[in-house]
Amino acid sequence: MLVFVSGMPRSGSTYSYNVIKQALSRRGGVASVLSDRRAQFTSGQTAHAIYKAHDADDELIAFVRNGSVKSVCTIRKPENAVLSWLTMFDGEPAQVIDAVMLPWLRLYERIAAHSLVVSMDEIEGRRLRSTWKIGRYVCPDYSPIEWAKDCRDLSKRRISDLLKDVEDRKRKIVDGGWTYYDEETFFHRRHISDRSKFDTRPEVLADIRNRLAPWLDQNGNLIRLERKTL
Numbered sequence: 001m002l003v004f005v006s007g008m009p010r011s012g013s014t015y016s017y018n019v020i021k022q023a024l025s026r027r028g029g030v031a032s033v034l035s036d037r038r039a040q041f042t043s044g045q046t047a048h049a050i051y052k053a054h055d056a057d058d059e060l061i062a063f064v065r066n067g068s069v070k071s072v073c074t075i076r077k078p079e080n081a082v083l084s085w086l087t088m089f090d091g092e093p094a095q096v097i098d099a100v101m102l103p104w105l106r107l108y109e110r111i112a113a114h115s116l117v118v119s120m121d122e123i124e125g126r127r128l129r130s131t132w133k134i135g136r137y138v139c140p141d142y143s144p145i146e147w148a149k150d151c152r153d154l155s156k157r158r159i160s161d162l163l164k165d166v167e168d169r170k171r172k173i174v175d176g177g178w179t180y181y182d183e184e185t186f187f188h189r190r191h192i193s194d195r196s197k198f199d200t201r202p203e204v205l206a207d208i209r210n211r212l213a214p215w216l217d218q219n220g221n222l223i224r225l226e227r228k229t230l
Helices: 013-025 058-065 078-089 093-114 120-125 127-138 144-153 156-167 202-211
Strands: 002-005 030-032 048-052 070-075 116-119 173-175 180-182
Touching: 002 013, 002 058, 013 030, 013 048, 013 070, 013 127, 013 144, 058 093, 070 093, 070 120, 070 127, 078 093, 078 202, 093 202, 116 120, 116 127, 120 127, 127 144, 156 180
Parallel strands: 002 048, 002 070, 030 048, 070 116
Antiparallel strands: 173 180
């Protein structure tokens, strides 16, 4: 099975990735591929593969749209995604929007109707339900026993402990230069942000909403696209 995890930046895609990885690992070998090329997905080295990214080429998009590749999109209120990025990694709002958000939004337009879309609010507020939804989407035979284990393994307490180990470099780390992350789970040292520290000045929010206007409703939320039944 081939799965594309294509979340909006700072929206819970790494949590979804880990639910999927644990589910697939029980059904044969699973690899995390570093390219969205079909050849890497079908190398024959593992039974399953996951590609996690915020962008994709036309080939992968075509596979998602024709049902050859399952896709999971995680989303959140776009202005909060931008503010979270700025809180974690610094930069200017316009730069983050142009380099990070707009490519993902254009991708979302093309694949949302062919993907499972899960909001960060669901992941944070209804974690048990969202874990079940993701597991069952990828693996229709995903069982309650698996679900209970995954919910336990990916509890907030265990993720917090993992992040501390990443911060202290007690796990195998991949250093990306601007941040570093755990090689196994993809959780990085700055994965949890404090929303109380977001820069919510009216002029900043207004500029973000203005730049992202084609994808927002009147309340600044992402316009949801309905998933097609394949």
